[in-house]
Amino acid sequence: MKYTERIRILREDTNKTQTDIAALLNVGQRTYCDYELGKTRIPVDSLIILAKFYNVSMDYISGISDEKNHYPLK
Numbered sequence: 001m002k003y004t005e006r007i008r009i010l011r012e013d014t015n016k017t018q019t020d021i022a023a024l025l026n027v028g029q030r031t032y033c034d035y036e037l038g039k040t041r042i043p044v045d046s047l048i049i050l051a052k053f054y055n056v057s058m059d060y061i062s063g064i065s066d067e068k069n070h071y072p073l074k
Helices: 003-013 018-025 029-037 044-054
Strands: none
Touching: 003 018, 003 029, 003 044, 018 029, 018 044
C-alpha cells in the first residue's frame, strides 16, 4: 500500500477531516489534499508528525509494513 492511501485511511479511521490534519501539519487543506492524492510528496518531518499523532510506526505509515506497530517511545 502506498503512503498516500495509508495517510487517508488513518485520517478517515480517526474521523478527522483534511482540514484537521492540515492544521496539525501547519499546511493548507489543499496542500494536505495533494499529499493524499500523491500530487505533492509529503515531507519526512510531516510523516513523523503523523506517525506520532496516529501512534503508528514509520514503516506502517510509509506503507513498508502492514503491521500496525506503535510509534516507538524515546
